Amino acid sequence: MGVSDVIIYDTTLRDGEQTPGVNLNAKEKLEIAKQLKNLNVDIIEAGFPIASNGDFEAVKLIANEVKGVGVSALARASRADIDRAYEALKGAERPRIHVFIATSDIHLKYKLKMSREEALNKAVEMVAYAKSKLQDVQFSAEDATRSDWDYLAKVYESVIDAGATTINIPDTVGYTTPGEFAQLIDYLKTHVKNIDKVAISVHCHNDLGLAVANSLTAALNGVRQIEVTINGLGERAGNAALEEVVMALNTRKDYYKRNVNINTQQIYRTSRLVSTLTGISVQPNKAIVGANAFAHEAGIHQHGVLSERSTYEIMTPESIGLSHSSIVLGKHSGRHAFEARLKELGYNLDPEAINKAFERFKDLADKKKTVLDQDIEAIVENKSISVPEIYQLEFVQISSGSNITPTATVGIKRENEVVQAAECGDGPVDAVFKAIEKAVGQEVELEDYFLKSVTGGKDALGEVTVKISKNGKVFLGHGLSIDVIEASARAFVNAINRMMVELPGDKSDGGRD
Structure with missing residues (x-):
C-alpha cells in the first residue's frame, strides 16, 4: 500500500x-x-x-x-x-x-x-x-x-x-x-x-x-x-x-x-447483497447504486449519451459491476451459459450452490420468456437468506374480489405433517398471513411489508420483504415469486422460521460512535 x-x-x-x-x-x-x-x-x-x-x-x-x-x-x-x-x-x-x-x-x-x-x-x-x-x-x-x-x-x-x-x-x-x-x-x-x-x-x-x-x-x-x-x-x-x-x-x-x-466492479454486487440481507432497500435516486443512477430520461440527455456516453455519464455502469451482456437467457439455456452469466455478475459460487441456483433459474425460465440479470441476482440472493426450514409452504390458495371477503387457505409442512388452515382477512395478503399464523400456532405483529418488482413487465418477479415482531423482537423474512401472493406467503413463513431459531442480541450501543 x-x-x-x-x-x-x-x-x-x-x-x-x-x-x-x-x-x-x-x-x-x-x-x-x-x-x-x-x-x-x-x-x-x-x-x-x-x-x-x-x-x-x-x-x-x-x-x-x-x-x-x-x-x-x-x-x-x-x-x-x-x-x-x-x-x-x-x-x-x-x-x-x-x-x-x-x-x-x-x-x-x-x-x-x-x-x-x-x-x-x-x-x-x-x-x-x-x-x-x-x-x-x-x-x-x-x-x-x-x-x-x-x-x-x-x-x-x-x-x-x-x-x-x-x-x-x-x-x-x-x-x-x-x-x-x-x-x-x-x-x-x-x-x-x-x-x-x-x-x-x-x-x-x-x-x-x-x-x-x-x-x-x-x-x-x-x-x-x-x-x-x-x-x-x-x-x-x-x-x-x-x-x-x-x-x-x-x-x-x-x-x-x-x-x-x-x-x-464488486460495488453493485455488494450493495445488492447488503440490501437483500438487511431488508433496507436502496432508494432509486441513490448515488452510484440506485436504480436511476445510470438512467437517462430527458430527450437531450438521451441524445447526448447515445452520441457520446461521457456527455452525461462521468463513470460507466460497468465500473461498478453493472455489465450488459448480449447473451439472452431463457428456458433453453444450458448450465454453462448460466454459470458464465453468474461469473459476469460477480458471483463466485461453489458447484452445489450453482446447481441449486440453476434449478431455480430453470423453474423461473418455464414461467418467463426471458430471464434478466436482475432476475438472476434475485434468485441467487434470495436463497442466501436461508434459515432452517422448520415450516415449509406447501400451497396457498385465495378467494378474493371487490365484492367478496378475501379468504385464504394454506398448507404448511412441518417434518412429515402438512397442516391446512383457512382464514379471512381485510385483503388477500392479510388473509394469507392469518392462515399461516393459524397453521403454525403462532401470533405475531406485522411491523412492515414491502413489495417490489425485480424487473419490468407483466411476468416480473415479485420480491417481498416482511418484518414481524414478537415480545419486542423483530425478525426479517423474504419471498420471491412471479405470483406476489405466493411471494408474500413465502416471506411470512421465512420470517417465522427465523423467529423460531434466532434470538437477536441486545443491540444497546453503550454509546458507540
Missing part, C-alpha cells in the same frame, strides 16, 4: 447493523464479510463482541474464516470489553481492537458522568491494556467534533504514547461541516506532537447529509483511513457510503490525488 492510498475501513457489520430494524445472524454476517473481501476493503469491523453472544460468535466466525483482510472489533474503554474483543479476534490474520471513549463535555457530563481527567486516564489505561493483547489498536474519541480541541489533542497524544496505532476522529452526531472538519484535522496535525507515529482515521455520520463530503474533505487533508458502510447504513441517518466515497476518489483522482484498493 502506497503512502497516497486511503485505507477503507468498512463498518457495515458493526455500525451498519445498528440501523433500526436490521438484525443479521452470524451466517449472513459471514456472507457479507466474504463479499467485502471480494470488494477488497482493507479492514472489516466485524462487530461489538461484548454486546451479545451472537455478536461475539459472528466476529469470531469472520476472524476464523475470512483471511487476507484486517478484522476489527469494537470495545468500550473497559477491560471486560477488550477481553471479549480479543477472544473473538484470536483467529484473525490481521486483528485490530478498536477502543473508544467519549470526549465531548456533553457526553462526559450526561452519559459517562466523568471529568475530563478521568476520561483521559481511562483512555490511556485501556489503550495500554488493549496493546498488551494485540499490536494493532485503534482509538476513537467519541463525539470528537463537539469536543474541546485542546483537550482532544491532549487525549490523542496520550493514547498514542500508550500504544495506539490509529486514532479515529468521529463526527458521531453528524454535526461538523467540511470547512470546520478540515480545520480540526489541521489543528490536530499541528498540536499532537506524536501524530506522525499513527494513521489518522475519520468516521462521519450523515445527520446533516454531509458524511461523504466530510470524509472526502478528510481525504483531501491527508487522513490515512476513512470509515464507511455499504449503502450508507448506520444509526439515524447513517454513515458515509462506501460506494460514494470510493467512486468520488476514483472518478476525481485528478483532484483528490488519492488511491483506494477497492475492486469497484
Whole structure:
C-alpha cells in the first residue's frame, strides 16, 4: 500500500447493523464479510463482541474464516470489553481492537458522568491494556467534533504514547461541516506532537447529509483511513457510503490525488447483497447504486449519451459491476451459459450452490420468456437468506374480489405433517398471513411489508420483504415469486422460521460512535 492510498475501513457489520430494524445472524454476517473481501476493503469491523453472544460468535466466525483482510472489533474503554474483543479476534490474520471513549463535555457530563481527567486516564489505561493483547489498536474519541480541541489533542497524544496505532476522529452526531472538519484535522496535525507515529482515521455520520463530503474533505487533508458502510447504513441517518466515497476518489483522482484498493466492479454486487440481507432497500435516486443512477430520461440527455456516453455519464455502469451482456437467457439455456452469466455478475459460487441456483433459474425460465440479470441476482440472493426450514409452504390458495371477503387457505409442512388452515382477512395478503399464523400456532405483529418488482413487465418477479415482531423482537423474512401472493406467503413463513431459531442480541450501543 502506497503512502497516497486511503485505507477503507468498512463498518457495515458493526455500525451498519445498528440501523433500526436490521438484525443479521452470524451466517449472513459471514456472507457479507466474504463479499467485502471480494470488494477488497482493507479492514472489516466485524462487530461489538461484548454486546451479545451472537455478536461475539459472528466476529469470531469472520476472524476464523475470512483471511487476507484486517478484522476489527469494537470495545468500550473497559477491560471486560477488550477481553471479549480479543477472544473473538484470536483467529484473525490481521486483528485490530478498536477502543473508544467519549470526549465531548456533553457526553462526559450526561452519559459517562466523568471529568475530563478521568476520561483521559481511562483512555490511556485501556489503550495500554488493549496493546498488551494485540499490536494493532485503534482509538476513537467519541463525539470528537463537539469536543474541546485542546483537550482532544491532549487525549490523542496520550493514547498514542500508550500504544495506539490509529486514532479515529468521529463526527458521531453528524454535526461538523467540511470547512470546520478540515480545520480540526489541521489543528490536530499541528498540536499532537506524536501524530506522525499513527494513521489518522475519520468516521462521519450523515445527520446533516454531509458524511461523504466530510470524509472526502478528510481525504483531501491527508487522513490515512476513512470509515464507511455499504449503502450508507448506520444509526439515524447513517454513515458515509462506501460506494460514494470510493467512486468520488476514483472518478476525481485528478483532484483528490488519492488511491483506494477497492475492486469497484464488486460495488453493485455488494450493495445488492447488503440490501437483500438487511431488508433496507436502496432508494432509486441513490448515488452510484440506485436504480436511476445510470438512467437517462430527458430527450437531450438521451441524445447526448447515445452520441457520446461521457456527455452525461462521468463513470460507466460497468465500473461498478453493472455489465450488459448480449447473451439472452431463457428456458433453453444450458448450465454453462448460466454459470458464465453468474461469473459476469460477480458471483463466485461453489458447484452445489450453482446447481441449486440453476434449478431455480430453470423453474423461473418455464414461467418467463426471458430471464434478466436482475432476475438472476434475485434468485441467487434470495436463497442466501436461508434459515432452517422448520415450516415449509406447501400451497396457498385465495378467494378474493371487490365484492367478496378475501379468504385464504394454506398448507404448511412441518417434518412429515402438512397442516391446512383457512382464514379471512381485510385483503388477500392479510388473509394469507392469518392462515399461516393459524397453521403454525403462532401470533405475531406485522411491523412492515414491502413489495417490489425485480424487473419490468407483466411476468416480473415479485420480491417481498416482511418484518414481524414478537415480545419486542423483530425478525426479517423474504419471498420471491412471479405470483406476489405466493411471494408474500413465502416471506411470512421465512420470517417465522427465523423467529423460531434466532434470538437477536441486545443491540444497546453503550454509546458507540
